[in-house]
Amino acid sequence: MAVGKCRQLFAHYELGELQFTDYEILKRLSDERFWQRRLRHKSNEALAETERALHLVSSRRGLYCGDKTFENFEESLLKSQEFLERTLLVSADGESVNLAEVSEHTIANPDVLFAEWMVRIRGFEQVADYQGHVGVMITLSTPSRMHPILKASGKPNPKFDGTSPKQANEYLNHVWQLIRAKFSRSEIAPYGMRVAEPNHDGTPHWHILLFVEPDKLKHLKRIVKRYAMQDSPNEKGATKYRTHFVDIDRERGSAAGYLAKYIAKNINGIKGAREGDAGRRSAARRTRAWASAHGIRKFAQIGGPSVTVWRELRRLSHSVKDETLEELRLAADSSNWAAFCIAMGGFGGTSKRDIHPVYSSSSIDEQAHELANLNQYGEPRRPRVIGLRNALFGVLTRYKKWYWMSKSPQPRDGVGMLY
Structure with missing residues (x-):
């Protein structure tokens, strides 16, 4: 009875799923740290959504996320770094190493993560060249009703329906699932990378780099366009902005170069040799704060090996x-x-x-x-x-x-x- 009520309350307040047995749930509900983790995550998300609803998230106010959300994220990074520095990893034979030092050499380090993604993107491009495949950059956006701020004027959007960034990302994920299912039925097996990033007002959109056989490219584009336009197809600007395709022209630049700026923008702000650009790094940290607050996965590999x-x-x-x-x-x-x-x-x-x-x-x-x-x-x-x-x-x-x-x-x- 009590466990059933707890499940209902967790669902009602969106505190996350309780995927445990009744006995395991009772033990967790008796643990202060369990409640702290769930409530901290929900409060961070609620704060971010409130700042967005109050029009504090835009290119004219707080870019990608509200200033308080960004401040909390920066504070959490400092606390995490303090934990790493005061923690040792100790092996059974007595060897020890500082956890902060280990972290610097893993994908927890944004620069290492950026390097790994670039290695995989360049690798996919080389595979495409080897196979005679072509590349296309796809931008997939949400309907205008999911945007609280009009970008051109900076004024509130009268069509905004209260959709949160997490819900908007779930919408894009659903559209992509429909697209992939149709790809499978059409025997189209593209491979590449996907980056989810925020618009200036915190509403997500996706950049997708795909490689595919040349004779299947047109059909791939038709499928993407079809499912992206199922919601509000007749609204102003839908045909122009809901989807955008850029065919990769190797004479003008590499496919890795097309996607590199989006990956850099969402990890460490570095593209090429611009390591001293503090503005880019700050913007990248704000995208990380945005993703953390709303529980959005920013990067995903499409196809390819494990x-x-x-x-x-x-x-x-x-x-x-x-x-x-x-x-x-x-x-x-x-x-x-x-x-x-x-x-x-x-x-x-x-x-x-x-x-x-x-x-x-x-x-x-x-x-x-x-x-x-x-x-x-x-x-x-x-x-x-x-x-x-x-x-x-x-x-x-x-x-x-x-x-x-x-x-x-x-x-x-x-x-x-x-x-």
Whole structure:
């Protein structure tokens, strides 16, 4: 009875789904930190939506998000950095490393994330050249009723219906699902990247870079146009602004160059050598604040092989006996996404190579660290990636178990979470 009521309240106040058993829910509802996390996320989202509703988000006020939302995001980044700097990762054999140092070399670092996305975009472009495919940049926008501010005048939009950025992004995602389903029925298998970014008033739009066979390009465009225009097709400007296509002309620039500015704008503000441009970095941080407040995933790969397999192979510093895995490892180790795609044997669709991650169980197998195999509610932790498998051959990519330990004067009780 009580659990059922809690599920209803969580749904009513949009505090997130409770995808747990009744017993697990009761344990979480008794935990102050569980409530804090849910309420903090919801309050951040509510603040961002309120600032937008009050017309505090626009090119004339707070670009992409309200100033208070941006201030809260910057504060959270500082707190996260403080946590990283006062935290150690400790292995079972006693090796230790500062978590902040580790973070600098992962995709948690915006510059590293930017570099990885650019490697994959250039790789897809090389694959397209190899296959004789063509590229197209698609901009997919929402109906005008989802925009609170008119861009030209900066005045409130009388047609605005109160759609939040999250709801607008869900609308775009739904349209894209319909498009992809039609692609599948039409035997069109494009591959590429998608970037979700905010308009000046916080309403999202998507930039999508796709590669496809030349004879299927026109049909692809017709499909995108058809589904993008299903909502409010007769409104003023719909035909002109709802979708926009730019065919990639290699004589004028690379496909990677077309998308690079959008990726930079939404990660670190850097494009080319303009690393000293403080304005670009500030705008990029505001897009990150916007995405964080509204729970919007900004980047997604379309088609192509598994990124998890790619990242796990890059962890290996030695050769492996399996011929296929070694070929893939060499491609990944040299940051050659194109060679990796070719070695995986597929373009634009599913991989023809049965290479998949191997996950460990969370069973308690070490008495000294048995607390680290359980979460704060005494439940086994989720399985984690430990290696890769090709048919009957497997290879470990993670040799050590790491646990975090606070360097602060008041460390938390017990052993930290498994890394």
